[in-house]
Amino acid sequence: MAGKTSLSPESLIALGTDVLARLILEEAEGNPAFRKRVKAALAGTKGPAAVAALIDRRLAALERGRAMIAWEKERALAEDLAATLQTIRVDLAELDPAAAVQRLLRFIDSHASLFERIDDSSGRIQDVYWQAAEALPELVERMQPPDQAIVPDRLVVSLSKATHPYACQMAVAVVPLLSAPVLDGWDQTLARLVENDSILEVRQAIAVARQTLDLYLELEQRRPTWQQNPVRVAETLFAAGRLDDALAWVRREDGKSRCRVVAVGEDSLPSGRLHDVERIALETRILDARNERAAAQTLRWECFAATLYPQMLCDYLRKLEDFIEYDEQDRAFALAEDFRNPYGALDFFIGWPRLDRAAALVRSHRADWDGRHYSCLVPAAEALAEAHPLAATILYRALLADILARAKSPAYGHGARHLARLDALASDINDWDGLDPHDAYRLALRQSHGRKTGFWAQVAAQGAG
Numbered sequence: 001m002a003g004k005t006s007l008s009p010e011s012l013i014a015l016g017t018d019v020l021a022r023l024i025l026e027e028a029e030g031n032p033a034f035r036k037r038v039k040a041a042l043a044g045t046k047g048p049a050a051v052a053a054l055i056d057r058r059l060a061a062l063e064r065g066r067a068m069i070a071w072e073k074e075r076a077l078a079e080d081l082a083a084t085l086q087t088i089r090v091d092l093a094e095l096d097p098a099a100a101v102q103r104l105l106r107f108i109d110s111h112a113s114l115f116e117r118i119d120d121s122s123g124r125i126q127d128v129y130w131q132a133a134e135a136l137p138e139l140v141e142r143m144q145p146p147d148q149a150i151v152p153d154r155l156v157v158s159l160s161k162a163t164h165p166y167a168c169q170m171a172v173a174v175v176p177l178l179s180a181p182v183l184d185g186w187d188q189t190l191a192r193l194v195e196n197d198s199i200l201e202v203r204q205a206i207a208v209a210r211q212t213l214d215l216y217l218e219l220e221q222r223r224p225t226w227q228q229n230p231v232r233v234a235e236t237l238f239a240a241g242r243l244d245d246a247l248a249w250v251r252r253e254d255g256k257s258r259c260r261v262v263a264v265g266e267d268s269l270p271s272g273r274l275h276d277v278e279r280i281a282l283e284t285r286i287l288d289a290r291n292e293r294a295a296a297q298t299l300r301w302e303c304f305a306a307t308l309y310p311q312m313l314c315d316y317l318r319k320l321e322d323f324i325e326y327d328e329q330d331r332a333f334a335l336a337e338d339f340r341n342p343y344g345a346l347d348f349f350i351g352w353p354r355l356d357r358a359a360a361l362v363r364s365h366r367a368d369w370d371g372r373h374y375s376c377l378v379p380a381a382e383a384l385a386e387a388h389p390l391a392a393t394i395l396y397r398a399l400l401a402d403i404l405a406r407a408k409s410p411a412y413g414h415g416a417r418h419l420a421r422l423d424a425l426a427s428d429i430n431d432w433d434g435l436d437p438h439d440a441y442r443l444a445l446r447q448s449h450g451r452k453t454g455f456w457a458q459v460a461a462q463g464a465g
Contacts, residue, residue, distance in 0.1 A: 032076070033083035040087040048095035055092060055103045058084050062110045069118040078124035085128060089135045097142040098150075104139060105154050108132050108170070112163045126164070133166040137173045148178055152186035159198055168198040175205040183210055195222065213240055225254045231279050238282065243290050250283045274306035284315065293319070308336055308348040333357055342368060343376045350380045359388035363433065366394050371402025374414075385421070389428040390435070396422050397441070404449045416458035419445075 012020065028035040036058075043050040069077060088107060093100035111129050120126055140151055151174060158167035175183065187206045190199050200219050207216035213236070220233055234250035237243075253273060274280060280303040287296035300316040303309065313332050317325045333354065339345040342365045349358035358380065362369070369377060381395035396418045402408075403415040426438035436444065449455065 033079040036080070036083040037086060040091045043091070048092060048099055051087065051092045051095060052099050052103065055084065055087055059103065059106050059110065062107075062114065065113070065117060067117065071119055071121075074118060074120065074122060074124060077118070078128055081125065081128045082131075085132050085135070089132075089139065093139050093142065097139050098144070098147040101136065101139045101143060101147075101151065102154065104132060104136055105158055105170075108166050109158055109161050111166060112161055115163065129164070129166055133170045134173075136170045137177060140174050140177050145179065149182050151178065152182060152189065155202075156186075156189060156193070159202070162198070165198070168201050171198075171202045172205040175202070175209050178209075180210065197223070197227070208236060211240070213237065213242065217245075228252075228254065230254070231282060234282055234286070238286055238289070243286055247283070247286050247290070250279055250286060274303045277303060277307060277309050277312060280312070281315070288319075304332065305335055308339055308344050310348060310351055337361060343373055346380050347376050350383050353383070355384060355387055359384055359391035362388075362391040362394050366435070369395060369398035371399040374399055374402075381421070385425060389425040390431070390433060393422060393425050393429065393438075394435070396425070400445075404445075404452060404455065407452065409454050412452075412455040412458045415455055416462050419459055420462055 015023075024038060028038050040051055040054055043054050084107065085104075088100050088103045092103060108129060111125075114125065118125065140148060143151075155167065155171045155174070159171060162168065178186070183206050187203055187210075190203050190206075193199055200223060204216050204219050207213065207219065216236065217233070220228055230249045230252040234246045237246035237249060280299060284296040284299050287293070287299065297316060297319055300312050300319070304312040304316060313329075316332075317329060320328060333349075336345045336348050337357065337360075339348075342361060345361055346358055349355070349361060362380070362384070371377065377395045377399055381392045381399070384395070385392040400415050400418045400422070403411045403418075408415075422438065422441070429438075
């Protein structure tokens with residue numbers, strides 16, 4: 001039997017130039033993006049000027065474009081843009097990194113006019129521009145230091161043209177790569193411009209790189225209060241060892257909140273600071289660094305008690321002295337069992353995992369589960385099925401009851417699968433603990449929902465009729 005053929009540089013070289021040339025021509029004939037890559041490689045044999053000229057022609061065409069682009073041409077356009085990007089970041093960058101940076105920035109600047117001409121609802125075009133933005137730091141690193149000095153002025157132009165955050169992301173990413181004198185000049189230039197969020201973002205990145213944190217704080221306070229990011233500021237100050245300032249910022253109640261824990265079944269976004277787990281996690285690290293260990297542990301426990309966020313409990317237990325953690329873990333489990341929201345408690349026990357406690361919780365709340373919370377109940381039922389079939393049955397019945405009660409015909413396929421799981425679980429249950437046995441449940445289901453022919457057709461199709 002012939003061995004499996006694999007593609008590798010060695011196996012392709014073994015084909016010989018004639019065969020490779022024929023294959024390349026065949027592919028280039030029907031693949032415009034590939035054809036552009038081949039032409040760029042050929043231009044590279046003539047030097048960087050030839051590759052740059054090829055790129056410049058494509059960029060000029062992009063910049064001149066005014067006509068709307070039909071949606072069915074979006075995929076081909078994305079492939080064409082990706083080929084142009086590869087020509088810049090591979091073919092030209094290998095020969096002349098400085099020229100590649102100039103073309104890359106020009107390429108990214110084209111997004112503003114292009115997005116006015118196409119509905120990029122799929123995000124394909126945006127993805128190419130994000131890839132381009134992420135490529136800039138690598139190219140800047142490959143430039144000679146004198147050439148790097150031109151990058152800030154060119155990025156200022158990009159910042160002025162941008163309608164999307166590509167330029168700001170690029171500017172922040174290259175700050176650590178530039179010398180102190182270049183950064184000083186860049187900051188002076190930015191300080192003379194009309195201030196906006198992007199300008200502030202870049203100037204703050206420069207301030208961090210130059211270790212001028214007082215300027216960093218001054219710039220943050222120029223933002224409207226609702227735009228300030230206390231957690232990010234606190235992280236920056238903490239990394240710099242300014243613990244008092246970091247603690248003051250992380251405790252600020254205003255500004256953005258980045259990571260609030262919302263349990264399944266909660267009616268609204270929690271407003272309490274203890275639900276902002278990223279903020280609390282940082283505050284506890286700062287307290288530890290200040291040798292305020294007891295305060296840090298108290299805060300971890302309070303956050304866990306409010307959210308049942310598992311990582312907060314892990315952090316709390318890890319900081320305890322030996323042999324105490326088991327008692328504290330039991331205290332945490334008891335707290336979870338009495339949690340105001342049984343879905344949050346179930347999610348916690350399934351994830352920890354403590355399936356025995358999850359099963360007990362399911363049984364004690366057997367009449368309370370609402371199948372609308374399927375994102376919690378389905379994985380819980382799957383996790384419990386093997387060791388705790390009765391608890392899994394309770395959850396699958398709740399899921400199916402919701403689908404049928406609301407006649408959710410698009411979900412009938414899911415409902416049929418839930419019923420099939422109930423059929424399979426029934427043989428594993430000896431004590432139904434007051435629950436209707438499976439045969440009686442099946443009969444009642446048929447009596448109550450016999451007219452839902454779409455559902456029963458799905459059941460029959462799955463062989464569970």
